[in-house]
Amino acid sequence: MRIVTQVLAAALTLASTLTLAAPSSAGDRTEALTLLRPDAVFDGETAVLRKGWAVLVKGNRIEAVGPDIVAPAEASVIALPGTTLMPGMIEGHSHLFLHPYNETAWDDQILHEPIALRTARATVHARVTLMAGFTTVRDLGTEGAGYADVGLKRAIEQGIVPGPRMLVATRAIVAPGAYGPRGFEPGVVVPLGAEEAGGPDLINAVRRQIGAGADLVKVYADYRWGPGEPSRPTFTEAELKAVVEAAHGAGRQVVAHASTAEGMRRAVSAGVDTIEHGDEGTQEVFAAMKAKGVGFCPTLAAGDAIARYRGWNGEAPVPKGVREGFDALVKARKAGVAICVGGDVGVYAHGDNAREAELMVKGGMTPAEVAIAATSGNAKMFGIADRLGSVKTGMLADLVAVEGNPLTDISVIRKVSLVMKDGVLWKGPVGR
Numbered sequence: 001m002r003i004v005t006q007v008l009a010a011a012l013t014l015a016s017t018l019t020l021a022a023p024s025s026a027g028d029r030t031e032a033l034t035l036l037r038p039d040a041v042f043d044g045e046t047a048v049l050r051k052g053w054a055v056l057v058k059g060n061r062i063e064a065v066g067p068d069i070v071a072p073a074e075a076s077v078i079a080l081p082g083t084t085l086m087p088g089m090i091e092g093h094s095h096l097f098l099h100p101y102n103e104t105a106w107d108d109q110i111l112h113e114p115i116a117l118r119t120a121r122a123t124v125h126a127r128v129t130l131m132a133g134f135t136t137v138r139d140l141g142t143e144g145a146g147y148a149d150v151g152l153k154r155a156i157e158q159g160i161v162p163g164p165r166m167l168v169a170t171r172a173i174v175a176p177g178a179y180g181p182r183g184f185e186p187g188v189v190v191p192l193g194a195e196e197a198g199g200p201d202l203i204n205a206v207r208r209q210i211g212a213g214a215d216l217v218k219v220y221a222d223y224r225w226g227p228g229e230p231s232r233p234t235f236t237e238a239e240l241k242a243v244v245e246a247a248h249g250a251g252r253q254v255v256a257h258a259s260t261a262e263g264m265r266r267a268v269s270a271g272v273d274t275i276e277h278g279d280e281g282t283q284e285v286f287a288a289m290k291a292k293g294v295g296f297c298p299t300l301a302a303g304d305a306i307a308r309y310r311g312w313n314g315e316a317p318v319p320k321g322v323r324e325g326f327d328a329l330v331k332a333r334k335a336g337v338a339i340c341v342g343g344d345v346g347v348y349a350h351g352d353n354a355r356e357a358e359l360m361v362k363g364g365m366t367p368a369e370v371a372i373a374a375t376s377g378n379a380k381m382f383g384i385a386d387r388l389g390s391v392k393t394g395m396l397a398d399l400v401a402v403e404g405n406p407l408t409d410i411s412v413i414r415k416v417s418l419v420m421k422d423g424v425l426w427k428g429p430v431g432r
Helices: 003-017 106-112 115-131 148-157 201-211 237-249 261-270 283-292 300-309 320-335 354-362 367-381 410-414
Strands: 033-042 049-051 054-058 061-066 076-087 089-094 134-139 165-168 216-220 222-224 231-233 253-258 274-277 295-297 399-403 416-421 424-427
Touching (some): 076 367, 115 424, 134 367, 201 216, 201 237, 300 320, 367 410
Parallel strands (some): 033 076, 089 134, 134 165, 216 253, 253 274, 274 295
Antiparallel strands (some): 033 049, 416 424
């Protein structure tokens, strides 16, 4: 689909689904009461559907949850027949500043698209992500757009544009010579998809990114050193430990891109918080992840999308990259590793976030396991479970209604009929 068509479609959808204006600042929020009456509630934590439950929202928090809630006289009541109310979903691996590679190649996005253009497009990506029921995203690198994710996050927080809560990694960190775009005369400075740093300067790179607004630090533990080569480790274990020590000391988690067994091993030994991709992970590596409490984000949807861009039609034989992703998920689950729902969105279309959840079910997880992982599971992994990821009293009112039961059919998360974030209704019927 052409970009112009996507933007126009997004604008029309916004006009038809936006029911309330976002507050311009936190100080504008009122203590308005809203009672949501779905057919059932999924609390995000247990594989039990609570039939006949309702949720009372006061301001931006959940005031009460249960079967016998009486609407106060001043409350607005929203009836949601045929739906399950659940926590706003959490996208674990997104790139809001990228768009599908079958539209524009990654190199061309980094080299030829101005940051202003990429930011304008990212606002559309943020809106469609929110409308798809994903009220929080972990955005793992702007891929050459600098610190623009910090500005987008602030614009969303200030109500300038609609979008999910953002946990941003800003530029990400790569070893010198180990990232792209490539193919230019050596010594010619070209824009890169991340910040290069190595040795003692790694600590300063971590500090620079945190100082500029990074909520977490992303490091590439392995990558391809040259065209046609397989991925290999790019940092020593000592270097990765320095990154972790600097980031953890500043209260930030560390995310490691790692697809090779040795890159994963070094990152896990160094103490990172999550591993992204992990295609070549061994049972020994996943056992080490379990022992150290390291989460795993398999990004099945990215591998699936790239294979299809290259001509795969979804039938046998399954491409090596796709098969390895599913194998890694099986190994991680066998080891008892906590699984993150995050598809590397941006490689494929934003708003299609459910694609990863569906592939995880295809890979052997139950719909209930995936639904829990996409809500309270991701919240726990990312250190935000004290306020997000579950439907219970005192939590922030990030709520989504879907048509059907996500605990038995994960595909119903595509059928989003209501989106509330921070107590503000962005999509769905207006209460009476």
